[in-house]
Amino acid sequence: MFVPAAVVITFVCFCSFQATFGQDCRSRQEIQGSLKQVQKLLSAHEASYLQSLSNLKKKINSLQSNAGKQTTKAANSTCAKLDAPINGRKLGKSHSVSHEVHFLCDPGYELVGSESRVCQESLTWSGQQPTCRDINECVSSPCLNGGTCVDEVNQFSCVCAKGWIGATCQSTVPTFFATMTNTSAATSAAAATLPAATTGPFVRPSRCSIVQGTTHCTCEAGYTISGRDSSTCTDIDECELFHNGQAGRLCLHACINTPGGYRCSCPVGYNVTRDGRSCKDIDECATRQNNCTKDHMCINTYGSFQCVSVDCPKIPNATYVKTSPMRCERNPCPVDNKACTQTPNSFSYHYMALVSNLSAPRVMFRVSALRPMGETLRFSLLGGRLARRHFTVQRSDRLTGQLMLVSPIQGPATVEAEVEMSEVEKRVQLGKYITKITMFVSQYEF
Template identity: 30%
Template sequence: SLLAPEGYVAGDLEPTFQHCCQLGSVVAAQDRKCDEATSGTPVQGIPAEQQSVCLSTMQLCCVLSVRDIQCKEGKQAAERGLGCQSTKFEDSKYCCEACKLGMISGSMAMGCEFQEFSLGEMWDETYQTCCTSISSSTPPVTAPISPNTSFTTPASNKPQKTPQSNENICDLLKGELCAHICVPTGTSSYRCDCEPGFSLMADGKTCQQVKFQNRCESNNPCQQRCTDTGIAIECSCLTGFQLAADNKSCSDLDECALGLHDCGQDQTCQNEVGTFTCQDIPRPTQPPQRQTTQPDYDREPEDEHVNNNTISSRYQEDQCPFGYIFNSRTQLCQDVDECEADLHVCSTGEVCVNMPGGYRCSRAQPTTTSQPVRCQPGFQYSDVYHRCIDIDECSEQESPCDSNQVCENTMGSYLCQCKSGFQLDSITQACIDINECQVDLHNCLPSQRCDNTIGSFQCVRYTSCGTGYTLNAQTGLCEDNDECALHMCDHLGPGYKCRNTLGFFRCDKINTPGPSSTTETSTPCDSCSLSTPSITFRCPRGYYANAQRRCIDINECEKSGACKPNQVCINIPGGYICSNKMNCEPGFRLNEETNRCMDIDECVEQPGLCDHNCHNSWGSYRCTCRSGYTLYQDNRTCADINECEMFKDRRLCIGYCVNQPGSYSCQCPQGYRLGIDGASCQDIDECTSQNVCTGRNEVCLNMRGAYRCVSTACPPDYIKDSQHANRCKRITMSCREDDKECLQKPLTYTFHFITLVSNLTRSSGPLDLFMMRGPMWSSTNVQFDLRLDKVHTPPSVQAASLQSFRLEEADHNVANIRLLQPLIGPQDIYLQLFMKFFYNGIYGGTTISNIAIFVSQYEF
């Protein structure tokens, strides 16, 4: 028994909660089931009025303790690098996943605290604990790291979160720490290396390709083409050749033998070294005569699909081969259909089969009175070849696949394959766009942003390098422009020298004199001066002297009219430059200071430009839509996708599909509830509710989407059979021999009820509905008779008839009622099955089975 703590005071609930909670935790630690431990055993010392409170507290604390124990097992599985599916309990699995998320975030130094997002109380703590244990052991990178630099992880003060001694952090977070190679340097430390031909970048993780000498130029082992990938030398061959087994030399590819040629049916393929030629088959110069044209009874054409009976080479009107005629519109030689033009010499009993440039006579199939040949789905009968041939749905049907798919014909059918850049959605079975940027399938440089597009992606540079710099596409770095190499100071004359600086340049005057003094007071300055009665300070042209006797550059561009209206004024030391204004393309704007075209960020300058999402690109912008929407023809507006209409052939919902902005929802008719999958409809069993059918002798019968209150009341002169609830028997079973009316009255009535969904079909044939078995004695025979009593159905639904059913004798005195055709609901059908008994040929009585069939309104 359970004991209360000493010093317990009745009426004080806090000690009750504390003690009972401890008892529940003990039950969990003993690996006992919480329900068994709190199944009603009273806790000694607890007042009777608080027993229920104590047991509930024990139950709650026991469950919480069990969850905590299971969560710890999940964390330990994650820290040991085990799969989360290996855990036995659901809480263990979720905590394992949360811990792995935390370890990944910690290794990426992305922070372990959420501002608003929450995984849940238990999983937030697990995530932060695992994240902190990893992030605290990964030092931040503040300077370029050499390829030999190691990440040293200090030992954690929590032993249970440290990897096992036989594991390392590279295996624990495989593919998450380094771009190429992760090299463990201890139990909890690592460093990143790169493949040959690549070098480690400043972040200590990313690898970039290094410049290397093309080894194909110095030592080319290949016979034809050589490619140095930076890692290895790869040999390849020219068109028409194939790489030999030594992976160096090339051998001729026989296109004719491998069927890689495109010669027509009236041509033969002739292989040549590195290529092939198509040679026309010689044609007779005279029409075929009867004595020289033998009907071909046995050989069938090699290609069943005879089409494109034209010769693509250009001919003059009098140059077409025999069997062809010149088409003045297409300027091509077109095949003459001798069969249609009645130019053949086939006899009676033969069929003329047109061929490119000629024809052949084939023996006609004998006519019979048998039924036409029926082919399997995907095939059609050919009157020419007298057999079933495949239907090419891709060429004969207009758009059998949607716009994101390509059609691939197969024998007897066809396949819709997703185009490049799309993948199949397992739920809607539609081809949806692959976000290459999100799943890291792009090849954008570190200095570029990956923008997803429909079926592809594009790489956009993050920001401009700025004036005086140019992006190096290989390194991804902005490099300084050497303007001096463009002789930017030559217009100032030989007295100036160009000096390149980061992002700009300077034109320095060679031996530029400082302010000079002279006693001549009558000589004027070139531009301006500061003078006294005896001394004059003069500056070079383009400068002026300030009060401190220093030469200051004059900004000529501040004066109006320095350059022409279509020019831009650029000030330089001691002068200025007039440069013609740039004509910027749409999407760019002229920067007056630098005379360069700068990209316009339309998304920032024109709010609301796109209906949903606006993505700026170089010289333009792109609009995208949220999930469930598609971009309209104006490339700006987003139109809702009506999933219910677009995917109606895929039956998104079992019940009703209701389109919603950006999505859809499923609803069920009355009598059903929506399943947990959000798509199926589950029947509501109304009969489980109390007092549904309150009439005397009424029984509640549940059916799909509805219910019926059916009566088993006995007719007059009949009473309930105590042995069978659904049977009524005659009050008096005996009759006088001359009382024919009494003898004809049924001995018993039985009641049977069957529920069906609407339009129920079976591919294997009729559906067995009901079986009745009579006495098995050999001296007894039973005559069965099926009758239709009545049918209740709305006017819009076709009512069932007796022809919808068939009565079959399955065995001696055994009858079976079978459904021959689907029944459309809703409708109630009442059948009566009569059984007449004969004992040694003498009539012994009749029983009637009342069979009620209730067909629901829906097919589910």
């Protein structure tokens, strides 16, 4: 539209120039013809301009429509939520495309299925949903001499057949008897009528018989001949006899001697197992035998429980909000606040129950990046001397670091370890994520 205007100006000036020098301008008819041509040219340019505006509006509307569809698609582009397997845990909460989740099983269980699953473009998960299967310690038939194996969590116990004892029913119940020569039958008969002072729950008369002039005296199971007095049987203290012998301990925790036998007891927070010898932890959280309020989470430990509540940390130059019961995330930092960008992006909290003197080395926890932003991931261990004495952090693959137990922990104790994961691009830190693991260590080794 500007070109025709320039033409009009030039034409008027040309006529004025000719008039100035006294020359005749073109006839009015010629001028009108020229003006009509200019007017047509202007109309053509105006139509073209309007058409261009119309096309531009259509393109803008199309772009806005496509952007809205993509936003809607992006909002809905998530895979279905995955649940943690029973007796296991799930690591990773994002269900967006290309994100991964990882699965771990509790001690005493093995993973069956995919350890990691990825959200695919088709909005379906790769692999198969895993399960945690109890490790059957009875597969190797550890119980001897007709004993019955009872599979427990991370251990086994044996119910022995009559006449056998020991951790694997490897020893016979001792039988005690006395042989006397030239003993009359009257002595044998007298043994059946002991004085009241020598009778009681821990004292029994012996059973004697005469074979070819020789008297043989025996005691019932759980009793033995009392020294030289073959007519009296006294109780065998199995708890003392088999406390730490070759046959193994009779009881996992405490042994109580009874007339002719024994029984096992467990500390508070445990129940005696079906075999009568081992102890099984009571899950106070599952059975609601706890006093945790609604504002706290119940964490079952070996022999007890803990009520925990997560409070977001207070760090200068940054503000954190709780996005889940066990996670705090930092609010967006102002553009000009560099101190804020150096603080951790998030804090995750996890709690574990351990037995005392757990064997090492072993993997305790894994930290993984779902979708790394930088070219490098770095994992490091934070915390005090106690954490560094018992733990270290190793990389298991490009995206995963694992907390390793390197020396046993004597309970009772509460130990905290922090794993820091940093994203780095060209030596510049892009993000920092802290995982805090609190371990409640029992005073018992079961």
